Amino acid sequence: MEQIRNLIGGEMLASLSGETLDNFNPSTGAVYSKVPDSGEADIDRAVQAATSAFPGWSGTPVNDRVALIMKLADLIDERAEDLAVAESRDQGKPLWLAKAVDIPRASANLRFFAHAVMNTKSVAFTDVNNVVEYINRSPIGPCALISPWNLPLYILTWKIAPCIATGNTAICKPSEMTPMTAGLFSELVIEAGFPPGVINIVHGLGSKAGQALVTHPDVPVISFTGGTKTGGHIAESVAHMFKKTSFELGGKNPNIIFADCDFEKAIRTSLRSSFLNQGEICLCGSRIFVEQSIYDKFVERFVAETDQLVVGDPMSKKSFVGALVSRDHLDKVLSYVELAKKEGGTVLTKTGVEGLSEAHKLGFYMRPTVITGLSPECRVQQEEIFGPVVTITPFTTEEEALTMANGVQYGLSASLWTSDNSRVHRLSKKIQAGTVWVNSWMYRNLRAPLGGMKSSGIGREGGDYSLNFFTETQNVSVSYSS
Numbered sequence: 467m468e469q470i471r472n473l474i475g476g477e478m479l480a481s482l483s484g485e486t487l488d489n490f491n492p493s494t495g496a497v498y499s500k501v502p503d504s505g506e507a508d509i510d511r512a513v514q515a516a517t518s519a520f521p522g523w524s525g526t527p528v529n530d531r532v533a534l535i536m537k538l539a540d541l542i543d544e545r546a547e548d549l550a551v552a553e554s555r556d557q558g559k560p561l562w563l564a565k566a567v568d569i570p571r572a573s574a575n576l577r578f579f580a581h582a583v584m585n586t587k588s589v590a591f592t593d594v595n596n597v598v599e600y601i602n603r604s605p606i607g608p609c610a611l612i613s614p615w616n617l618p619l620y621i622l623t624w625k626i627a628p629c630i631a632t633g634n635t636a637i638c639k640p641s642e643m644t645p646m647t648a649g650l651f652s653e654l655v656i657e658a659g660f661p662p663g664v665i666n667i668v669h670g671l672g673s674k675a676g677q678a679l680v681t682h683p684d685v686p687v688i689s690f691t692g693g694t695k696t697g698g699h700i701a702e703s704v705a706h707m708f709k710k711t712s713f714e715l716g717g718k719n720p721n722i723i724f725a726d727c728d729f730e731k732a733i734r735t736s737l738r739s740s741f742l743n744q745g746e747i748c749l750c751g752s753r754i755f756v757e758q759s760i761y762d763k764f765v766e767r768f769v770a771e772t773d774q775l776v777v778g779d780p781m782s783k784k785s786f787v788g789a790l791v792s793r794d795h796l797d798k799v800l801s802y803v804e805l806a807k808k809e810g811g812t813v814l815t816k817t818g819v820e821g822l823s824e825a826h827k828l829g830f831y832m833r834p835t836v837i838t839g840l841s842p843e844c845r846v847q848q849e850e851i852f853g854p855v856v857t858i859t860p861f862t863t864e865e866e867a868l869t870m871a872n873g874v875q876y877g878l879s880a881s882l883w884t885s886d887n888s889r890v891h892r893l894s895k896k897i898q899a900g901t902v903w904v905n906s907w908m909y910r911n912l913r914a915p916l917g918g919m920k921s922s923g924i925g926r927e928g929g930d931y932s933l934n935f936f937t938e939t940q941n942v943s944v945s946y947s948s
């Protein structure tokens with residue numbers, strides 16, 4: 467049975483209590499490793515380590531910080547195969563996806579922000595009355611970095627990179643459901659030669675280790691990615707402490723398809739935006755809206771293509787949909803399919819998962835599911851399902867499409883398919899989403915801001931948005947004699 471350990475003050479440690487949590491392999495349903503069930507005492511140790519490391523690290527020349535971050539990126543690339551297998555086995559995603567996206571993006575995150583801090587620019591204000599003003603951006607201190615289970619190492623490094631590149635220290639709390647790659651990553655942090663306490667990773671329950679971390683008085687910054695409900699709970703818990711907080715939360719993203727779209731590309735891309743990573747990406751387009759004149763043609767073709775997608779062993783190259791992350795999550799997603807039938811919807815796709823080997827019979831699998839006939843106001847079209855389930859709804863006018871697209875509590879991302887350039891600019895501005903992909907999905911430029919409005923969160927991550935979040939801004943105004 468594999469044991470994951472915490473990384474605290476440069477050492478790999480069990481929880482102080484010695485307590486552990488079971489970690490499941492979603493593709494078989496079996497427990498295959500143990501995770502530290504860390505508590506307040508472990509968090510205190512990590513905060514102390516991060517606090518002690520902060521003066522030295524924030525005082526380290528940028529070039530030296532960057533050299534260590536680049537070394538860590540190289541070590542991720544060297545161990546890419548092991549990390550991809552670990553991620554696939556732990557999260558249930560296909561191995562080819564972990565190899566193509568999750569792990570390369572982890573090292574890319576580190577390199578991107580290492581380059582970014584080498585190229586930051588600041589502004590100075592000068593005036594005729596002998597005053598010059600300039601901006602100081604300073605690191606803040608130990609930062610709480612809380613990451614979810616859908617893209618474990620991808621999102622963990624997306625937070626660690628700008629945090630430490632700007633001279634802060636980090637206490638990370640990965641999801642208890644997918645601890646494995648954070649555990650392997652911890653060993654690479656030591657191998658890269660980071661000073662003890664710069665990066666700390668504490669495993670455990672969100673309600674226990676996570677809650678102790680976000681409410682710790684010596685942790686002035688919180689960067690959180692996860693569910694809207696949990697984000698709201700954390701925001702309430704720390705509101706009186708005036709911490710600097712960033713929340714990247716849930717989504718219920720529209721995928722709006724006009725008749726003048728590139729139909730083949732819209733079909734091909736919509737299959738990915740609907741079901742990639744088992745639909746467990748907050749940016750997935752789970753509500754598809756199709757112009758009436760091509761609605762029947764789109765539905766028929768999309769359902770046929772969906773039924774062709776292979777569901778099965780994440781280690782198999784043929785699998786497009788792997789296992790959902792946990793039994794509880796699978797049951798939650800399946801409950802929404804049942805609810806859809808009660809709300810008047812029709813499930814058009816196959817439902818039974820076939821061809822599973824004996825070893826995978828107890829895995830957390832379901833078929834990608836397409837549902838039509840639902841009203842935009844029903845729960846299935848309002849609530850984040852976070853699985854391989856999409857609805858398709860027709861529209862006749864731009865106004866109707868826009869009203870349905872914006873008619874949810876979320877505002878994270880959207881896709882818009884049309885060849886009418888005026889419509890692109892006219893409609894994008896009116897769509898309530900932090901990111902609008904036009905004739906595409908999930909094109910990611912790491913300089914671009916990522917994040918949502920309404921219940922999808924507060925703040926943006928990416929490029930200068932991350933660098934500004936992890937630093938305090940100060941204006942120095944200097945008068946001088948003429």
Ligand code: TXE
Binds near residue numbers: 615640677852
């Ligand atoms: O997320 P949680 P979960 C959505 C999706 C999913 C729902 C819940 O709808 O079904 O969120 O998923 C830690 N103090 N997304 O349960 O609970 C927790 O340990 C501090 C969208 O995984 O939000 C984990 O490390 N930390 C999302 C992290 O928060 C706490 C991706 C996320 O857990 C905590 C994942 C607390 N009190 C789920 N409680 C996206 N935006 O990509 C929990 N945590």
